[in-house]
Amino acid sequence: MRSVMLGLALLSAPLHAGEDAMSSDEKPKVEIATFGGGCFWCVEAVFEKVPGVLEVVSGYQGGKVKHPTYEQVSRGNTGHAEVTRITYDPAVVSYERLLEVFWLAHDPTQLNQQGADVGTQYRSVIFYHDEEQRRLAEASKAALAESGRFSKPIVTEISAAPVFYPAEGYHQDYYRRNPNAPYSTYVIREKMDKLKRLGVVPEQPR
Numbered sequence: 001m002r003s004v005m006l007g008l009a010l011l012s013a014p015l016h017a018g019e020d021a022m023s024s025d026e027k028p029k030v031e032i033a034t035f036g037g038g039c040f041w042c043v044e045a046v047f048e049k050v051p052g053v054l055e056v057v058s059g060y061q062g063g064k065v066k067h068p069t070y071e072q073v074s075r076g077n078t079g080h081a082e083v084t085r086i087t088y089d090p091a092v093v094s095y096e097r098l099l100e101v102f103w104l105a106h107d108p109t110q111l112n113q114q115g116a117d118v119g120t121q122y123r124s125v126i127f128y129h130d131e132e133q134r135r136l137a138e139a140s141k142a143a144l145a146e147s148g149r150f151s152k153p154i155v156t157e158i159s160a161a162p163v164f165y166p167a168e169g170y171h172q173d174y175y176r177r178n179p180n181a182p183y184s185t186y187v188i189r190e191k192m193d194k195l196k197r198l199g200v201v202p203e204q205p206r
Contacts, residue, residue, distance in 0.1 A: 030054060031090050033098050034061065034127040034161050036083040037106030038114025043084045045175035045188050046105045049201035052093025057085045058174070059166040061127055062159065070168055076119035083127065085164055095133060099140045102126070104200050105191065108144070109152040115187065127161035134158065 037043045040058035047056045060068050063079030073080045086098065106114055108124045126141075128134040137158050145154045166172075174181075175188050195201045 029090060030087050031095070032129050033086045033088060033095060033133070034083050034129070034164065035086070035098075035102045036061070036081040036123060036125040036127070037102060037108075038082070038122045038124075039117050039183075039187075040082040040084050040167065040171065041174040041183065042114075042188050042191055043082075043102075043105060044173070045192060046101065046195060046201060047084060047086050047098075048173070048176070049192075050088075050093060050098070050101055051202070052091075052097075053086055053088045055087040057087075057166055058171045059083055059085060059164050060121075061085075061162060061164050062125065066163075067165055070171065073121050074119075076121055078121070080121060080165075081123050081125050082121050082167075083125065083164070085166075095136055096140065099126075099137060101195075101200055103140070103144055104195060104198060108141075108154045108156045109150050111155045124156040126156060126158045128158065129161050134160075 035043060035047075044056050044058050047053050059082075060073050060078075060080040061083045062081045063073075065072060065078040065080065068078050068080055072078050073082065088098065106124060110124070112118065112120045112123045114122050114124075126137045128137055141154055141156060141158065144150070175184050175192075178184050179189075192201065196203055
């Protein structure tokens with residue numbers, strides 16, 4: 001956590017007869033991480049810039065409504081949170097590093113809120129995908145709480161990852177596709193500039 005304190009469809013096709021197949025040992029290993037830290041547009045924009053991250057998908061997770069729509073989730077009564085599912089190469093970026101970025105990318109002391117975005121759908125949450133992620137997430141949260149960086153308690157939920165529902169297409173890559181939209185200009189860009197100054201995301205696109 002020292003760096004935190006310092007401010008830091010994979011697509012597959014059937015093989016045809018006679019084709020040489022890459023062995024499972026030769027295929028690049030990828031892992032999944034899932035975080036919620038307010039509006040998924042913001043979280044997505046941050047993690048898309050992290051070296052080693054291969055794909056970021058915005059979606060809904062943690063509620064009981066199957067195949068929810070944005071309109072349903074935005075009412076705040078589905079139980080779902082806006083989250084980002086991150087596919088990454090652990091040989092390039094570790095889960096611990098992704099946790100560091102997560103803590104810096106939002107305020108984990110705000111309960112069911114990030115800035116002007118209010119509701120349980122904007123809660124701070126880590127959905128872990130195995131016991132190692134759970135252990136690392138809990139240790140990271142405890143270290144952050146003990147660091148004194150925040151004067152208020154860390155309210156981030158840590159839970160096993162339930163079914164993930166991808167958000168509608170117009171939510172994906174929002175900041176990249178809508179850099180001049182009001183939310184991009186006044187909310188996301190300010191966050192990105194802060195994280196660039198802290199060295200969390202690179203100045204130039206990866």
